[in-house]
Amino acid sequence: MASSPPSPKARHSAELLGKVPQLTDLVPALSLIAERLSRTLSAALAHLSGGDAPLVRVGMPMDGTLGSLQSELDGPAAHTMLVLGPAALPLLATFEAGSVLRIVDRAFGGRGDMPETIPETLPLSALLLLERIEAALATALGLAFGGHDDLRVRPVRRDTSLRQLDPFPASAELLSLSLDIEDPGFAPWSLQLAFPVTTLAAATAAPRPVPPRPRRARPGPTGEPFASILIEVTAVLVDMPIAMSRLSALRPGDVLPVAVARSVPLQVDGQTIATGTVGELDDRVAVQIGHAF
Incomplete structure (x- = not known):
């Protein structure tokens, strides 16, 4: 029996899919998210450490790709893929190994100094601490995006190799943010966030206006059910006024002048x-x- 020809792939018009925003269109929205993130991440990290809120400085959005992110790394790093909302829109957090080891040094009573030699593989203590930082970052990002249930962020997996992690296509257009975290008396540490254009476009899309419910006219005194009520x-x-003594002495036939x-x-x-x-x-x-x- 002859096989039927393969069905053509579905194609959708631009009108149905909508215009894909350009990088320049999303920079103002990401800048606003960055301002919120500097506050929400500061509070989340203070809750994590139980101390004062650190100062979080967020740089200007920069464009790039996964390849450009990889080329900017000075050494080993841990990459965490996070997803946004029910659609699991991807984003990426990158922690250089030196920054993670600074935090570990602080956790053990040090000043947050970096060791002279950076190991290729992070120790278990660093991985456990990194897991807590990822959770705090996810909470802060969700609040920065608006705090709605459909904009919650959660970490899904981590790897030291971007190629193995494969968070999104290598050619995907990205906007990235560099974050510096400073605590008084300690050496600062940093992390980097990368957002694909598709993720930002979906997260920052204006919500559809909800049509107001028609208000029912309240019945007045001339309409039912009030109009027929007898009052x-x-x-x-x-x-x-009359005195009690006069009132008690009243008899039939008495006349009161009024x-x-x-x-x-x-x-x-x-x-x-x-x-x-x-x-x-x-x-x-x-x-x-x-x-x-």
């Missing part, structure tokens, strides 16, 4: 809602409203 209204014709005020209050549950004058309408006593509250 007892009292017209106070006479309001006079003066009806020209302004008669209308009350609902003891509260005056209007005033008017007593008159007559169609042979019935009526009150003409003069003032309503």
Whole structure:
């Protein structure tokens, strides 16, 4: 039986996919994220060490590729791939071995000095400390991106070889940030972050506006269910003080002289809602409203 020809690959129009932002379009957004990261990472590292918050300086965004990042390294380094949100958008953190060993020296009571010889493989103490720093960095990045559940960052794997780690295509356009962490009295250390253009574009895309829910008009006193409610209204014709002794001595046939005020209050549950004058309408006593509250 003859085999059917392979189906053509799906192609999507630019209108459906949207325009891919250029590096220059994403630099302002990454600069804003960098400003937030300098604060969130400082707090995360202070919580990690239990001491004062260090000073985190973030450099200007720089463009490049994985190859250019590798060429800028002075020696051995640990590379950590992190992912952003449910779509697992990749980003990269690079820790030079010298910086990690400075932190280990501090953890054991030193001033954060770098050893004379940098080993090709980090010791277990350095790897355990690096794991905690990765978690703090992931928390700080998530907050810098906005702190939403769909923008959480988590580390997924680490390697000393960028080729083995393979976080994203080698030709992918990147924007990178260099971070210097300084604690008073200790030697500073640094790390570098790299963001593919696709990751930044998805993370910084403006959220779609949520259409406001139509507000239901609140019913007024002329509409249901209030319009048909019966309310007892009292017209106070006479309001006079009388002594208790006089009141207790009242008998049938006694006459009390009263003066009806020209302004008669209308009350609902003891509260005056209007005033008017007593008159007559169609042979019935009526009150003409003069003032309503």
